[in-house]
Amino acid sequence: MATRRKTGPDTALARDYGYTTVDDYDIRTYILPALRDPVRRAELIAEHRAHPRGAASQPGSPPPNHSPDLKRLIDRLRVVPQAGKHTIVETIPWQEYAIGILPGRRGGVVKITRERHATREDAEHAIFLHRLRALMDRYGLAY
Amino acid sequence: MTTQQMMLRITGYTDRCSVRPGDEIGFHVHSEFEEPYQVDIVRLIHGDTNPEGPGFKEKVVRTPVNGRYRGQHQPVHAGSYLMVPADSRLDVESFTLCAYAYPTTPTVDCEYVPVGMQALLTKWNAKTDTGYGLFINEAGELTLRIGRGRRRLVEYSTRKPLFRKVWYRVGASYDATSGEVRIWQIPHVTITNGGHGMSMLHPHEDTAASVRYRSSLGPPRATDAPFLMAASTLVPKSGRSVQGAHYAQLAAPVELPEHTHKYNGRIERPRVANRALSAAEVELLLAASSVQQLPGELREAIVGAWDFSANIAENAASTHIVDAGPHGLHGIAVNMPVRGVTGFNWSSDYMSFRHAPQEYGAIHFHDESVDDARWEPSFRLKIPASMKSGVYAARLRVNGSSDPDCEDYIPFFVRPPADGPTAKIAFVVAMHSYLAYANDNLSVNSVIAQLLTGQVPLLQPGDLLLNKERGYGLGTYTSYRDGWGVNISSRLRPILNMRPKYIHVLSPSLWQFNADLHLVDWLFEMGYDVDILVDEDVQREGVALLKQYPVVLTGHHPEYMSEQQMQAYHDYQHQGGRFMYLAANGFYWICQPHPDNPNIVEVRKGDNGTRAWTISPGEYCNAFDGKHGGLWRVRGRVMSKLLGVTFTAFGLTYSSYYRRAPDSELPECRWMFKGIGRNEPIGNFGLVGGGAAGLELDRYDLELGTPHRAYLLAHSEGHSDMFVSVTEESTFNARGIIPGSLGDNNPRTRADIVYYKTPNDGAVFSVGSMSWCGSLSHNGYDNNVSRLMKNALDGFLKPGPLP
Numbered sequence: 006m007a008t009r010r011k012t013g014p015d016t017a018l019a020r021d022y023g024y025t026t027v028d029d030y031d032i033r034t035y036i037l038p039a040l041r042d043p044v045r046r047a048e049l050i051a052e053h054r055a056h057p058r059g060a061a062s063q064p065g066s067p068p069p070n071h072s073p074d075l076k077r078l079i080d081r082l083r084v085v086p087q088a089g090k091h092t093i094v095e096t097i098p099w100q101e102y103a104i105g106i107l108p109g110r111r112g113g114v115v116k117i118t119r120e121r122h123a124t125r126e127d128a129e130h131a132i133f134l135h136r137l138r139a140l141m142d143r144y145g146l147a148y
Numbered sequence: 149m150t151t152q153q154m155m156l157r158i159t160g161y162t163d164r165c166s167v168r169p170g171d172e173i174g175f176h177v178h179s180e181f182e183e184p185y186q187v188d189i190v191r192l193i194h195g196d197t198n199p200e201g202p203g204f205k206e207k208v209v210r211t212p213v214n215g216r217y218r219g220q221h222q223p224v225h226a227g228s229y230l231m232v233p234a235d236s237r238l239d240v241e242s243f244t245l246c247a248y249a250y251p252t253t254p255t256v257d258c259e260y261v262p263v264g265m266q267a268l269l270t271k272w273n274a275k276t277d278t279g280y281g282l283f284i285n286e287a288g289e290l291t292l293r294i295g296r297g298r299r300r301l302v303e304y305s306t307r308k309p310l311f312r313k314v315w316y317r318v319g320a321s322y323d324a325t326s327g328e329v330r331i332w333q334i335p336h337v338t339i340t341n342g343g344h345g346m347s348m349l350h351p352h353e354d355t356a357a358s359v360r361y362r363s364s365l366g367p368p369r370a371t372d373a374p375f376l377m378a379a380s381t382l383v384p385k386s387g388r389s390v391q392g393a394h395y396a397q398l399a400a401p402v403e404l405p406e407h408t409h410k411y412n413g414r415i416e417r418p419r420v421a422n423r424a425l426s427a428a429e430v431e432l433l434l435a436a437s438s439v440q441q442l443p444g445e446l447r448e449a450i451v452g453a454w455d456f457s458a459n460i461a462e463n464a465a466s467t468h469i470v471d472a473g474p475h476g477l478h479g480i481a482v483n484m485p486v487r488g489v490t491g492f493n494w495s496s497d498y499m500s501f502r503h504a505p506q507e508y509g510a511i512h513f514h515d516e517s518v519d520d521a522r523w524e525p526s527f528r529l530k531i532p533a534s535m536k537s538g539v540y541a542a543r544l545r546v547n548g549s550s551d552p553d554c555e556d557y558i559p560f561f562v563r564p565p566a567d568g569p570t571a572k573i574a575f576v577v578a579m580h581s582y583l584a585y586a587n588d589n590l591s592v593n594s595v596i597a598q599l600l601t602g603q604v605p606l607l608q609p610g611d612l613l614l615n616k617e618r619g620y621g622l623g624t625y626t627s628y629r630d631g632w633g634v635n636i637s638s639r640l641r642p643i644l645n646m647r648p649k650y651i652h653v654l655s656p657s658l659w660q661f662n663a664d665l666h667l668v669d670w671l672f673e674m675g676y677d678v679d680i681l682v683d684e685d686v687q688r689e690g691v692a693l694l695k696q697y698p699v700v701l702t703g704h705h706p707e708y709m710s711e712q713q714m715q716a717y718h719d720y721q722h723q724g725g726r727f728m729y730l731a732a733n734g735f736y737w738i739c740q741p742h743p744d745n746p747n748i749v750e751v752r753k754g755d756n757g758t759r760a761w762t763i764s765p766g767e768y769c770n771a772f773d774g775k776h777g778g779l780w781r782v783r784g785r786v787m788s789k790l791l792g793v794t795f796t797a798f799g800l801t802y803s804s805y806y807r808r809a810p811d812s813e814l815p816e817c818r819w820m821f822k823g824i825g826r827n828e829p830i831g832n833f834g835l836v837g838g839g840a841a842g843l844e845l846d847r848y849d850l851e852l853g854t855p856h857r858a859y860l861l862a863h864s865e866g867h868s869d870m871f872v873s874v875t876e877e878s879t880f881n882a883r884g885i886i887p888g889s890l891g892d893n894n895p896r897t898r899a900d901i902v903y904y905k906t907p908n909d910g911a912v913f914s915v916g917s918m919s920w921c922g923s924l925s926h927n928g929y930d931n932n933v934s935r936l937m938k939n940a941l942d943g944f945l946k947p948g949p950l951p
Contacts, residue, residue: 057603058602058603058656058801058802059602059603059656059801059802059868059870060802060838061802061803061804061832061837061838061839062802062803062804062805062832062839062866062867062868063805063832063866064805064829064832064866067866068804068866068867068868068869068892069802069868070868070869070892076869079602080599083598083599084595084596084598084599086595087592087593087594087595088259091604092591092592092604092605092607093604093605093606093607094154094606094607094612095552095606095607095608095651096154098197098552098649099197099198099199102606105607107592108592108615109259109592110257110259110261110593111516111589111592111593111615111618111619111629112615112616112618113615114616115592115607115612115615117150117154125606128604129603129604132604
């Protein structure tokens with residue numbers, strides 16, 4: 006298999022060291038503190054379950070924005086690489102939603118898992134939990 | 149349930165999209181598993197299957213084509229290339245092949261997926277291993293192949309990798325008498341010529357090479373394969389031909405090969421000589437912009453010397469490839485490679501190929517591009533005289549099943565008969581915008597899509613097929629696998645996000661075609677007669693077509709407009725037309741149809757605008773008309789001059805509602821609000837994000853051309869923090885700054901409903917929101933969005949001056 010051929014030393018530049026290092030700093034600084042606290046973590050999960058995809062604005066109430074901690078968390082979870090990323094597949098319109106795994110490239114096959122949910126919101130929340138668990142595993146935190 | 153069971157098994161496209169009674173329209177259908185299918189022509193009324201709305205509505209129309217058909221598997225041969233038909237003068241024994249080349253995926257694509265062998269200049273039959281060709285091998289090295297058939301082939305490489313986004317002089321020669329092979333790749337780097345590629349190429353030796361070999365195989369065997377650039381031949385005759393439309397220059401059909409070894413990158417000044425040239429001769433040959441400048445001895449050796457700058461003076465749309473050599477071995481471009489792009493000698497002194505064609509002599513090839521699927525026709529429908537103007541589709545069902553993976557709809561649009569309108573209202577279908585968004589494949593490919601929408605994408609059976617088929621040529625919201633934005637989109641292929649029942653990645657529910665059926669449904673249910681027109685009708689017939697109608701409506705997102713369309717709407721408003729813009733972010737991007745084929749459009753996204761990609765340096769001008777591409781506002785035609793409002797913010801998420809503004813109580817305006825309370829929120833309901841103000845929002849702005857006598861009837865408020873400002877108004881980003889900032893706590897994040905009068909009793913009514921039409925059906929069509937629409941439309945239909 007052909008890979009991007011090395012034409013010099015394996016420098017930090019080639020491995021995008023700058024990005025990945027600052028990304029790691031940001032996660033430890035801004036995301037993990039809320040996740041380390043089981044009470045706060047449970048609150049974030051409950052908040053997400055209530056409005057996993059957001060909600061319409063209504064007169065007389067402020068817009069239904071997520072809390073700052075939840076925003077930081079879901080924005081970070083949403084930008085994990087496409088390869089192996091969870092997605093939702095409509096198996097029966099308006100009745101059944103499967104969890105799929107993206108191939109991360111065109112021409113690949115979207116894998117459909119056995120996991121099923123009754124609503125798109127339930128599937129969205131389930132994916133949030135999968136991604137949260139993966140992030141916590143990456144940093145050695147017990148879920 | 150496996151992916152294969154979920155994936156769409158049948159699809160297709162039409163040969164035209166706008167037809168009149170008496171016209172014929174051809175349908176091209178692909179069956180994934182060659183299964184029989186049932187066809188029914190249906191009139192589409194409402195495409196939204198959401199149980200909270202009125203539900204899916206279609207009416208079967210009895211036509212002679214309704215019936216059962218045998219399924220045929222029809223692949224798409226994607227990937228752009230140039231073809232010179234087989235000619236014995238190209239069956240050389242000794243030879244030199246050379247060109248400038250700018251590879252963009254020398255080994256892997258932007259997802260780090262290996263690309264494999266790529267062909268630059270070949271007369272090579274990949275099935276029989278005969279002929280010769282200059283390639284880039286799997287390791288990214290320039291490679292010469294010589295083949296004598298039955299796996300008797302030799303390969304000689306430079307043993308050095310080519311770098312991405314670097315111009316090279318590349319070539320190889322073979323002397324049949326001595327058996328000597330030479331192959332070279334010499335970087336040709338200037339400060340400007342690599343676009344955003346590097347210009348400090350040091351050490352040079354990492355990629356420069358010139359190598360000699362000795363071959364004992366003998367000369368290449370002649371092959372019936374055509375001479376291809378950016379591909380090689382898998383099968384010399386594919387059964388698919390080109391002539392007419394964007395091949396208007398061809399007097400007779402030319403049969404295409406099935407091609408392989410598809411190349412991503414640019415080629416310029418390709419040359420073939422019938423002997424092994426010296427290094428000095430190659431240098432002369434590549435440096436000369438005209439063959440006439442060359443010494444006679446060298447000229448006599450030339451078999452072909454193609455000049456891509458030769459026919460781009462006015463536009464760079466032609467598929468004719470000029471051979472400036474002695475034999476006139478002209479070629480054709482297949483699958484619309486990109487012309488009007490900067491070449492190896494681009495100095496940055498010019499920003500348009502029209503000003504300096506000699507610096508734009510390159511062509512950029514992409515292995516996923518498609519100009520026309522060229523499928524066999526499956527059936528043809530003659531539009532019956534009784535067919536009322538409307539939105540229709542051929543409904544295809546594998547074995548008659550309505551399961552989502554077995555059912556597809558191929559939409560088409562019936563306009564009124566040639567003898568005149570059949571209604572006072574025209575709805576112009578935004579086909580150019582549907583084409584721009586065609587087959588975006590963002591659900592699978594885009595990281596940012598989840599941030600823009602605040603949700604995980606939902607994949608339907610068509611999305612699964614689309615990803616397997618690599619987007620069927622993709623659309624202008626996607627990048628090719630070499631990272632270049634897709635700037636050309638064709639309708640002559642299945643467009644799987646232009647379907648009823650489709651849920652779109654860029655919305656909590658619907659977008660584009662299916663969302664526009666919300667309006668079709670409301671007009672139908674409210675009993676209005678409407679004529680359906682399509683962008684290309686306005687493009688071709690201009691204001692003469694529009695002015696036959698007292699009222700013209702848009703759908704929810706007519707974002708992409710050609711110059712001819714902009715002019716037609718301008719003239720319509722000045723000549724007394726009454727225009728209802730039921731949308732946001734309309735008339736935004738410059739979009740130009742191909743001069744010879746309205747089914748293919750081009751979009752170049754410049755440095756400015758809320759955009760999916762940015763064009764490369766120096767390439768702002770459309771190939772299709774030679775004029776500056778990008779935003780209409782950079783050409784002085786900001787949308788608010790025609791619509792009264794300008795794109796201000798977007799949030800591809802849940803929606804909000806409007807509040808009435810004081811102008812709505814003026815005598816000139818209050819007739820539109822009959823039955824709506826002064827303090828009543830408008831549109832806090834709907835099928836697109838639960839509100840009438842959503843997705844994308846427009847505001848009035850007197851500095852940007854909103855007419856001085858415009859009335860502000862209502863504005864939205866309370867949009868969530870998923871909304872953001874448009875990038876074209878961002879100069880500095882700063883926390884707390886209003887323009888260019890986030891959407892919440894920002895008074896520019898709002899949709900404005902604006903109304904103004906135009907000369908000769910004309911008028912414009914703009915809603916400034918993309919989710920407006922999704923609220924029309926709420927509560928059995930009895931709601932204040934529906935009421936305001938009906939009041940405005942009924943008022944616009946009344947002859948004589950407006951209040």
